[in-house]
Amino acid sequence: MQTHFSLRALADPQMAEAEKILRACVHCGFCNATCPTYLITGDELDSPRGRLYLVKEMFEKERAADALTTRHIDRCLSCLSCMTTCPSGVHYMHLVDHARAHIEKTFARPLAERLQRAALAFILTRPSLFRLLLRAAPLARVFAPLLPRRFAAPLALAPSRLQAPSNVDRPQVFAAQGARKMRVALLNGCVQTVLDTAINEATIRLLTRFGAEVVVAPGAGCCGALPHHLGREEESLRFARANIDAWSKEIAARGLDYIVINASGCGTSVKDYGFMFRDDAALAQKAAHISSIARDVTELVEALGFAPTGDAPRLRVAYHSACSLQHGQKITREPVELLVRAGFEVVAVPEGHICCGSAGAYNLLQPEMAEELRARKIANIDSVAPEVIAAGNIGCMVQIRAGAGVPVVHTAELLDWASGGPKPGALA
Template sequence: MQTNFTAEQLSDPHVAASEKILRKCVHCGFCTATCPTYVTLGNELDSPRGRIYLIKDMLENGRSADARLVTHIDRCLSCLACVTTCPSGVDYMHLVDHARAHIEKTYKRPFMNRFTRAILAAVLPYPGRFRLALKLAKLARPLQGLMRAPALKPFAAMLALAPKQIPAPSPFSMPGTYAARAQKRGRVAILTGCAQPVLDPAINEAAIRLLTRLGIEVVAPAGEVCCGSLVHHMGREGQALASARANVDVWTREIEKGGLDAIIITASGCGTTIKDYGHMLRLDPAYAQKAAGVAALAKDITEFLASLDLPANAPKGLTVTYHSACSMQHGQRITMAPKQLLKAAGFTVRDPAEGHLCCGSAGTYNIMQPDISAALKVRKVKNLEATKPDVIATGNIGCITQIATGTAIPILHTVELLDWAYGGDIPQKLRGFPLS
């Protein structure tokens, strides 16, 4: 793609980086076939290629974002299926990140939109606030049917997604060190997270139990905060970078204290962001090197377990359909390890049709874009149920929450099934459930 930026514009390192990305696009349109919003809406401007044109026009002309552009950028899930598909290597992820930050700086959203986004940014990254919000949601659920006005749809979506039962706080969500229960073979830190320990603390519990049984010492460091992905995708770059710096400091201290073989992440959406810390903080001389080191250590739990050569188990007679979260398959390019681990653990593993398409969760997307999200969920659930599984497995809490509202089939994190297969108790979600 030909660009016409001025030398003055290119003196801004963010603009210069986006210009290089834009120049790689050759208008081939391969991305449209795998873009969930284009497949759903059929609008060229709701495809990666269309959004690239809009972003180029905005940046090249040095103008503020307008309502038309914001509408189409907001509809992007950041699923990154287009990045996997693109034959030219267009770095769409960093381009749309820059566009969102530019929107946040130059565009004044309608009041209710600003209000909703401010609430999400002030609540979701903080476990205590999030837990309180979920308790309030239980009280407000009878009002859901009254929230039909477009500006109120996000609040109706919040109530629909809120669990009926909020799990009790887990001691595994507190800072601490968990000693290896077999001959020690490594030391890792684990990301506690923000939304996940509130919605489903059993995930990190399973990860810690399994790792320690395998001889891995696990530390949950004090001072860790949200990874920053939720606000990062809202264009709130200052808040996202503050979170990144805080976590880099925490994990660097652990590296210096006792060394780390990996930083384990059990929410793939967080993993994609943490692995990008080196890029996010590349212009900060105090953090660039440390952030790159942290990013290099970041590993999804299945990525790390695959390096431990777990033994093969006898068949369990249980069929698991694996839903590959977008942040796992497109963001981190981890596609085979989770399925191979499940097969080795004794499960029969199936793949759904259209596995490359997003389920519609995408951080806060199922709240801010509930209609598109609902259409994608219906499509995803239909494909998952068509495989007739006993259980659905995935690696991201957002996908678990989203898909669980559309099917009665139990959906668990992959590590919960692996913990069970290698000596742990049966997951709570499967107790008393009829399994083949």
């Protein structure tokens, strides 16, 4: 793609990176065939190629974002399916992230929209506050029919029963069973510690069972992905810095072999810390190291030598490959192979590369599009008649649960059960 950026614009490292990404595009349109929003609307501006043109025009003219550009960038899920499809290696993720930050700084959204986005960034990243507000969800549902769709959508996804906080989510060390093979820090996250406490519990049992010492480091928490995708750059970097600092202290004090992440949306973010802080003289080296040792839980379970006990029944499992795992981290083999090794019958979901509509806070901000994508995903899942659905990302799990007729569990829960752990609560 030919570009005409000014020398002044190119003096900004972020703008220079954006120009480099744009120039890699050859207009082929392969990305359109796998873009969820383009499949729904058929609008070129709801495709990666169309969005590239909008961003290019905005950045070249060094102007504030307008309503048209904002609308179509907001509609992007950041599912990154386009990056898997692109033959030219266009790094769409970094470009759209830069565009979102520019929109946040230069476009005046309607007041209600600004308040909602700010509330989501503030509440969802603070587990105690999020848990407190969820207690009011049953009462708030009574008034949901009177609310605008934008504000009623979160209530529809709120759990009907709130789980108690888990003891595993406070800073501590879990000893390895038998000889210690590695020492890892678990990112226990923010939303996940409220919506599904069983995931971290299963992860810790699974890793320690096969020889990993697991640390929940003081000071580590939200990965920063949610405010990052809302364009709230400084908030995102603040969370990321806290994690880098917490894990770097643990590395200096007692050493860490890996950072383990069981929410793939968070994993994609942490693996990008090195890029995010590439121009930060104080943190660049530490951030790059953290990214280099970040691993999805399935990567580590495989490395530890997973072996099932054979006690779990042979269930038919539809494996939902989260976009952040298959497109963001390029992890497709490990979860499926581990589930098969565990004794489950794993069936592929048609259109498995298409997003379920969760995408961080997308299902809260773009409920109509998200619900259409969920209906499409559920129809594809139903076509293979599973007994259970497995996924590696809490956002996908919440989104699919809202429409699924069978239980939805984390991949780690099934692997834990198959190797001596308890039966997942959703299957009880």
